Structures are given as structure tokens and as C-alpha cells.
Amino acid sequence: MNKHQLLLAAALMLAATAGAQTKAGGISQAMIDEMRSSQKMTAADRALANAIAANPIDALAKNRANAGAVDTHFSIETPTQSITDQQQSGRCWMFSGMNVLRSAFAQRTDSLRVDFSQAYLFFYDQLEKANLFLQGVIETAGKPIDDQRVQFFFKHPISDGGTFCGVADLADKYGLVPKEVMAETFSSDNTARMAALVSSKLREQGLQLRQLVADGKDAKAIAEAKTAMLATIYRMLALTIGEPPQSFTYAFKTKDGRAAGPAKTYTPMEFYKEVVGGPINGTFIMAMNDPRRPYYKTYEVEYDRHTYDGHNWKYINLPMDDIEQMAIASLKDGRKLYSSYDVGKFLDSKRGYVDTENYDYASLFGTTFGMDKAARISTYDSGSTHAMTLTAVDLDADGKATKWKVENSWGAEWSQQKGYLIMSDRWLREYMFRLVVNKKYVPAKILKLSEQEPIMVMPEDPLFAEDK
Numbered sequence: 001m002n003k004h005q006l007l008l009a010a011a012l013m014l015a016a017t018a019g020a021q022t023k024a025g026g027i028s029q030a031m032i033d034e035m036r037s038s039q040k041m042t043a044a045d046r047a048l049a050n051a052i053a054a055n056p057i058d059a060l061a062k063n064r065a066n067a068g069a070v071d072t073h074f075s076i077e078t079p080t081q082s083i084t085d086q087q088q089s090g091r092c093w094m095f096s097g098m099n100v101l102r103s104a105f106a107q108r109t110d111s112l113r114v115d116f117s118q119a120y121l122f123f124y125d126q127l128e129k130a131n132l133f134l135q136g137v138i139e140t141a142g143k144p145i146d147d148q149r150v151q152f153f154f155k156h157p158i159s160d161g162g163t164f165c166g167v168a169d170l171a172d173k174y175g176l177v178p179k180e181v182m183a184e185t186f187s188s189d190n191t192a193r194m195a196a197l198v199s200s201k202l203r204e205q206g207l208q209l210r211q212l213v214a215d216g217k218d219a220k221a222i223a224e225a226k227t228a229m230l231a232t233i234y235r236m237l238a239l240t241i242g243e244p245p246q247s248f249t250y251a252f253k254t255k256d257g258r259a260a261g262p263a264k265t266y267t268p269m270e271f272y273k274e275v276v277g278g279p280i281n282g283t284f285i286m287a288m289n290d291p292r293r294p295y296y297k298t299y300e301v302e303y304d305r306h307t308y309d310g311h312n313w314k315y316i317n318l319p320m321d322d323i324e325q326m327a328i329a330s331l332k333d334g335r336k337l338y339s340s341y342d343v344g345k346f347l348d349s350k351r352g353y354v355d356t357e358n359y360d361y362a363s364l365f366g367t368t369f370g371m372d373k374a375a376r377i378s379t380y381d382s383g384s385t386h387a388m389t390l391t392a393v394d395l396d397a398d399g400k401a402t403k404w405k406v407e408n409s410w411g412a413e414w415s416q417q418k419g420y421l422i423m424s425d426r427w428l429r430e431y432m433f434r435l436v437v438n439k440k441y442v443p444a445k446i447l448k449l450s451e452q453e454p455i456m457v458m459p460e461d462p463l464f465a466e467d468k
Contacts, residue, residue: 048364052364057361057364058359060364061359061360061361061363061364062348062358062359062360063357063358063359063360065357066355066357066358067348067358070351070352070353070416070417070422071394071403071422072417072422073394074392074393074394074403074405075393075394075395076328076331076332076392076393076394076395077331077391077392077405078103078331078334078335078336078391078392079103079106079107079334080391081099081102081103081106081113081407082115082412083407083408083409083411083412083418083419083420084098084099084115084118084409084411085409085410085411085412086118086189086409086410087184087189087190088189088190088191088192089160089188089189089190089191090159090160090161090191090466090468091118091122091160091162091191091409091468092386092387092388092409092467092468093161093162093163093164093166093167093338093340093387093466093467093468094118094121094122094125094162094166094167095118095387095409096164096338096339096340096387096388096389096407096409096467097164097166097167097168097338097387098116098118098121098167099336099389099407099409100164100336100337100338100389100436101116101167101171101176101275101276101280102114102115102116103335103336103389104276104335104336105275105276106255107334107335108277111254111255111260112252112253112254112255112260113252113253113254113255114178114252114253114275115178115179115180116176116177116178116179117176117177117178117179117181117182117183118179118184118188119182119183119184119185119188119241119242120174120176120177120181120182120244120245120268121167121170121171121174121176122188122241123237123238123241123242123243123244124170124173124174124244125162125166125170126158126198126233126237126241127230127233127234127237128170128308128309128310129157129158129159130157130158130198130202130230130233131226131230131308131309132303132307132308132309133153133157133158133202133206134202134205134206134209134226134229134230135226135308136149136152136153136303137150137153137154137206137209137210138209138213138222138226140153141209141210141213141214142213145210148460149303152303152459152460153206154203154206156199157198157199157202157203157206158195158198158199158202159195159466159468160191160195160466160468161465161466161467161468162466162467163286163313163340163387163434163466163467164284164286164338164387164434164436165286165304165310165311165313165314166310167280167338168280168281168284168310168311169281169309169310169311170310171272171276171280172279172280172281172310173309173310174244174268174269175267175268175269175270175271175272175273176268176271176272176275176276177244177245177248177268177271178248178250178271180250181245181248181250182242182244182245183242185240185241185242187240187241188240188241188242194236194240194241197236198233198236198237201232201233201236202233205229205232208225208229209222209225209226209229212225244268245268246267246268247265247266247267248265248266248268248271249263249264249265249266250263250264250266250271251263251264281311283438283439284436284437284438284439285315285316285436285437285439285442285446285447285450286313286314286315286316286434286435286436287315287316287317287318287322287323287326287434287435287436287437288315288316288317288318288433288434288463289317289318289319289320289323289373289432289433290317290374290377290433290463291372291373291374291377292374292377292378292463293317294317295317295318295319296316296317296318296446296449297316297317297449297452297455298314298315298316298317298449298450298451298452298453298454298455299314299315299316299317299454299455299456299457300312300313300314300454300455300456300457301313301314301457301458301459301461301464302456302457302458302459303459304459313464314454315434316446316449316450318446320428320429320432322443322446323432323435324401324425325443326435326437326441326442326443326446327339327390327393327404327435327437328393328395328401329441330437330438330441331390331391331392331393333440333441335438335441336389336390336391336407337389337390337435337436337437338387338389338390338434338435338436339387339388339389339390339406339432339434339435339436340384340385340386340387340388340432340433340434340467341384341385341386341388341423341428341431341432341433342382342383342384342385342386342431342433343385343386343388343421343431344385344386345382345427345430345431346358346359346427346431349414349415350415350416351415351416351417352414352415352416352417352418352420352421352422353417353421353422353423353424354421354422354423354424354427354431355423355424355426355427356424356426356427356430357424357426373430377462377463378462379462380462382431383433383462383463383465384433384434384463384465384467385465385467385468386467386468387434387467388406388407388408388409388421389406389407390404390405390406390435391405391406391407391420392404392405393405400425401425401428402424402425403422403423403424403425404422404423404425404428405420405421405422405423406420406421406423407419407420408420408421433463434467
């Protein structure tokens, strides 16, 4: 076979192979040809392609008409406090929740300040999540390993994420300690490796528990095995995060850093009662904006991360108008709020500003991005990703919100806002999802509706990812 014949045979073989690979619903050569002809590159398109190839998309899509200085004036603003930093961890929910607690303490005492230890509650959060996994494995041991609920546990045995419900449950059960008493460690600040190792151990233990059930062991033997397994997890957490103190000595400080009196010895629960004053559970509601579901109904997320050691995550679904009015009422009274968002959407991290007009992706790509909030949630295009502490709102002459301000947990040097993030109201209505409000600021009608029998929803729902 000469060279010409060899090349022809190779071409015929390639064509036959390509044809064999294209089944019904696949991409045919005719489809490729049609795409090429309908998307012929103009000189402007080639220039645009060259620009996109050499630059970040956001830099090219930035809307210059909306890129000026950010207005930092707010008509209603709560007192400032030090900015925290969650480092390389998914604990925003805990940082935001503790920001709310320490702000409430400062408001009550006026002159005293305290910073709570996130590492302390994080230890128990991880231990309870480990217990959730092991107990869930026991209760689903009769199901096949590829069952959806079994996979839910084994896919993510443990995580950093959570919501304010976790802060309430953990603090009510284990108390609080000052940051000086239990400081951060490398692994509490950088959780990836620790979480991977604990997850691996839990999966191994989960298989062992499934085998015990399959072997017909009684409930007492299985419970004893689970406790022994949790002891191993306790040791791993103590080595990485530190072992929580059972008592400590502490002196409160004034806002300028001076000791406010003699040091006292506390247990974590005694300290909690002094700084918080009483149980957190029962004092708040969680409001959600989920336009996929009927408003003014309550919902409960099955197998929330504190199912066995606290409460499932329960919320009332409300329109944004109601959520905003409760937030405004709280801020007017000087009370900060836990809130969560899809923070990456239209984020200008340099200016510390989010607005739906920050970037014009549609013009850059010559197409539209037309999904509404409900469609974005349903298709996993959007959902709550990050919790921050709502601290301020700016109202126009008619009392309508124009912009909002949150205290972030990415460090005091993040963005031109020095740790804060400013949000336009039009952005907040599209990308805010959760708000925790003290019952004092909830209208009586909504408060009553929040107590109705909840509708159970599955944890796989696209809106119920934990805040990180």
C-alpha cells in the first residue's frame, strides 16, 4: 500500500469511527457545521476573543458606569466591633452567630467587650456531626449502600458548614468560653486536612457499624461500639483543634481593653449564662426567601446537622418585603442579625461591593442570563453560600431600603471597606436567602405562622447547603 492509499484508508477509518460514536442525541458533524456557520467570528469577535484569552472575565465585564466610589453613608447603623477572620475554614455561620451574641452583650453592658472562642464550639460541632453520621449509619444499616439516604451520610460524613441554629444548639448545650481561653489552632483555621482524615475514619467506622447490624448485634452492643468510635474522633479533634476546657479564670475588659474587675473562675455554662443571659433557642425565628415554595408556610430540613443533639433546621418562608421590614426594625434598635447570601454573585471584592449592575456578562458574551431567583435555585445555579452579620441599612425619604451593610469574617484588611461588605437593595433581593430575627422584631401574624406544623423537606434540596 503506497502512502496515498494509506492516508485514504486512515481517513475512511476515522470517519467510520466518528460516525460510530455519534448516537441519537449526540453531536453530529452536521450540527458542528451548523454551529460554525451560525457563529462566524467577525473582526470584533476575534478582538474580543483575544481580550478574553488574556484577561479575567470580570475585568472585561465590569460595568464602568457602575464602577465609581461606593457610597458608605447609612441612615441606620449599629455600633462597630472588631472584624473576625475565619481563615481557610467554612465556619462563617459560627463567626456570624457569635458576632450577633457579642454585639448583644456589648449593648446590654455598654462598656464591656468580649470575643468568643470559635474553636471551642467548633470542637463540639464536629463531634456532634460525627455522631450524626454514625447514628445515621446505624438507622439506615438495613438499606443498600447505594440508597440515597445512605449515600447522603457517606458522601459528606462531616463538614465545617452550618447555620445559626447550630450556634444556638451548641451554645445552649456546651456554653461559651472567651477566645483567650481557647485560641485558634492551625487545623481550626485550615480545616481541609483534618476534615479529610476525620471523614476517612468515619467512613471506615460506618462500614463497621453496618456490619454489626448485619451480624445481628443487639442495640446495646452497637451503642457501645459507637461510643468507642466517637472516642477516637474525640482524640483526633483534641489533637487538631484542642481539648475544650472544663473551667477557666477570666476577667472582663472594657471597650478600651482595661480589666473591668477581678478575675473569676467559670465553667463554660456559667460564662454563657453571664454573657448571654439565658437560652438562645426560643428567642428567634429563621426566615427564608424561597420563591419556589408557598410563602407564610414553615418548613423543617430533615437530618440537619444537629438532629440528634439539638434541633432540625426550621424556618418560615417569607417574601423579601417582610424580611426587609424585620431587618430594619432590628437594626433601628441597634441589634445586628445573622444573614446569608450567594456572596460570589456580582461581587467586586476590591471595592467590597455587590450589585447586580457591577458586571455586564450578557454584553460580553452576546447572550442573556435570564433566570429568575426561583429558577436559579431549582437548577443549583444559586443558593446560600456564606453567612455574614447584617449591621446597617440606608433608607430613602419614603423609608425604603437602598443599600445594606454586613460585617464579614474574611479579616479586617479585606476590600476597601476594611472587612465590611456593602450591598445594593436590588442585589440583596436576588441573592439573600436567610435571616435570623429576634422574636421582639417579628410581627404577631408572622410569629404565629412560624409556630405551625412544619412541612418536611429533604437535605438534598438545592437551597439547603450549609453556610460556609
